[in-house]
Amino acid sequence: MSETIMKKMDENRWLIEPAGGMRVPGILYTSERLLRDMGGDESPKQVANVAHLPGIVKYSLAMPDMHWGYGFPIGGVAAFDMASGIVSPGGVGYDINCGCRMMTTRLDLDAIRKQLPELVTALFQNIPSGVGSTGPLKLSPKDSRKVLIEGAKWTVDQGYGTPEDLEATEDHGAMDGADPEKISARAMDRGKQQLGTLGSGNHFLEIEVVEEIFDPIAAAAFGLEQDQIAVMIHSGSRGLGYQVCDDYLARMIKHMREMSLNLPDRQLACAYLDSQAGKDYLAAMACAANYAWANRQMLMHWTRETFEKTLRKTPRELGMRLLYDVCHNIAKIETLPVDGQLKKLCVHRKGATRAFPAGHPAVPERYRKVGQPVLIPGDMGTGSYVLAGTDRAYEDTFGSTCHGAGRVMSRAQATKLSKGRVVHRDMADRGVIVMASGRGTLREEIPEAYKNLDEVVAVVHRAGISKKVAKLRSLGCIKG
Amino acid sequence: MKKYRVFDHTADLGIEVFGKTQADLFSRAALALFDLLVEGVDAQTTASTEARKLVIDGADSADLFVNFLREILYLFNGEGFLLTECRIAQIAEKRLRADIRGRRYDARKDRVKTEIKAVTYHQAAVVQTARGWQGRVVFDV
Numbered sequence: 338m339s340e341t342i343m344k345k346m347d348e349n350r351w352l353i354e355p356a357g358g359m360r361v362p363g364i365l366y367t368s369e370r371l372l373r374d375m376g377g378d379e380s381p382k383q384v385a386n387v388a389h390l391p392g393i394v395k396y397s398l399a400m401p402d403m404h405w406g407y408g409f410p411i412g413g414v415a416a417f418d419m420a421s422g423i424v425s426p427g428g429v430g431y432d433i434n435c436g437c438r439m440m441t442t443r444l445d446l447d448a449i450r451k452q453l454p455e456l457v458t459a460l461f462q463n464i465p466s467g468v469g470s471t472g473p474l475k476l477s478p479k480d481s482r483k484v485l486i487e488g489a490k491w492t493v494d495q496g497y498g499t500p501e502d503l504e505a506t507e508d509h510g511a512m513d514g515a516d517p518e519k520i521s522a523r524a525m526d527r528g529k530q531q532l533g534t535l536g537s538g539n540h541f542l543e544i545e546v547v548e549e550i551f552d553p554i555a556a557a558a559f560g561l562e563q564d565q566i567a568v569m570i571h572s573g574s575r576g577l578g579y580q581v582c583d584d585y586l587a588r589m590i591k592h593m594r595e596m597s598l599n600l601p602d603r604q605l606a607c608a609y610l611d612s613q614a615g616k617d618y619l620a621a622m623a624c625a626a627n628y629a630w631a632n633r634q635m636l637m638h639w640t641r642e643t644f645e646k647t648l649r650k651t652p653r654e655l656g657m658r659l660l661y662d663v664c665h666n667i668a669k670i671e672t673l674p675v676d677g678q679l680k681k682l683c684v685h686r687k688g689a690t691r692a693f694p695a696g697h698p699a700v701p702e703r704y705r706k707v708g709q710p711v712l713i714p715g716d717m718g719t720g721s722y723v724l725a726g727t728d729r730a731y732e733d734t735f736g737s738t739c740h741g742a743g744r745v746m747s748r749a750q751a752t753k754l755s756k757g758r759v760v761h762r763d764m765a766d767r768g769v770i771v772m773a774s775g776r777g778t779l780r781e782e783i784p785e786a787y788k789n790l791d792e793v794v795a796v797v798h799r800a801g802i803s804k805k806v807a808k809l810r811s812l813g814c815i816k817g
Numbered sequence: 818m819k820k821y822r823v824f825d826h827t828a829d830l831g832i833e834v835f836g837k838t839q840a841d842l843f844s845r846a847a848l849a850l851f852d853l854l855v856e857g858v859d860a861q862t863t864a865s866t867e868a869r870k871l872v873i874d875g876a877d878s879a880d881l882f883v884n885f886l887r888e889i890l891y892l893f894n895g896e897g898f899l900l901t902e903c904r905i906a907q908i909a910e911k912r913l914r915a916d917i918r919g920r921r922y923d924a925r926k927d928r929v930k931t932e933i934k935a936v937t938y939h940q941a942a943v944v945q946t947a948r949g950w951q952g953r954v955v956f957d958v
Contacts, residue, residue, distance in 0.1 A: 576894055580894075582935070590938065750825060777930065
């Protein structure tokens, strides 16, 4: 059990006052109900641990979907001063630039109802998924480097999508500073085989329908309307990202021992932003981030192709337009307000999403009046939320909000609980067609294993760090 | 016969492994990792076709344990090498030499049980007890 003392600030925020080696306070965005459901989860203690890190600015934050992670909690947000601060691979996570993209369509539920089973089956056949799945592309060394530097643009240049897709992708699908020399031969090798694969675990591709609109003006700007069909893709940088994280965690643990930097948890391993190790990690992380964007772009292209073939409709009839693509495992150099002044910071979002406000130049022009779209995937078969970024997030949470439902149950517990249940049949009873390649995946991913998404989103909406725009219900889902 | 115990951990999977000697503990941990990864892999049912020699370093015995498991997990994830036998030829606190045998992973025949993304340093430990050696490690799945 965690002994971290938390003080209620208001309905949505709990404070951890600095104690021991904490350099700043911790603030948890949560609710009475979510806190109760968290039981003995140690993420509050991890929020306090993160507050020990050199150069941390203002406070160590956690979003309402928080749960235990390596070093940093999942749902953790922390920003560091460029001169005195650090970067930490554990503050990003193994799956670098794990993220989501959503496509809207010109279809409504009636238009696909009959063909839904066929559509899900076709997606399952056309999108490589599952453990260790490999993609149909064999990348040359030259192309591999290009993917790492150019990200989604490389994919579009190969004919998978349009330049308009890049405008609707965070950072236009490519982070600056990527240097393929900074990633290991092992990471490179794993990357070569897996581009264009969904992966396993909580990654998925889902057909959804807009069930409720909360903010008609923002929804209209995002191109969302009631009963419309949309597609959500949740995937990341696959083995390449895991390998980059693994390589740099080992290097930084060694580095910390040499610097005799004493931290409460070995997995907080980090390096100063101005050190060679720090710079190298950021350059390697950018490669993995770009790989993930290239990957999601490709998965989206095949989704479009599958819709065209299965429904026998033209791209124009389908109108499958990328609403937005966000990453939720990343460290970024961003300029944000600190005590009334703009400051360049290294913002870590581990299981947290950027939520920039209306008017911010990083928000695509077509959404600039309403704020950046934020995509919040639910657990298997429950659907998703679309939110919009706010000024409050910009001021209070380093332009960040939650990222999803967040686990409350270990995979083993979920498997035990679902014993004897035929999960895909349970899902079918709820009106969701699910296909998965891994036998264990469905049982590990049962809805009970996750926090209540409505409650998570209610907290960020009430706290004002993003606002609800629309809710989508799941119709069909493919999983690894 | 299982020579390891799986313990529950939010979002992840941990194992506790036991051995008569430190070398025994390490080789059992290697087999435990592959038992979790792939269905029905052991020396009795699988003919090995490849042999490899490993030299692993670590700052202490727990670090060595993690680094050893990281290496063989990479061999699987990165090169499709399925370990079936493991002999620790030499082990000290900070370095080990291992002779491992195995075969190619065959996507048509082999069934992956759990995707293990990484071996983590979280609560990693190697201790000598009255009855032998005990190791603990958490995998990111």
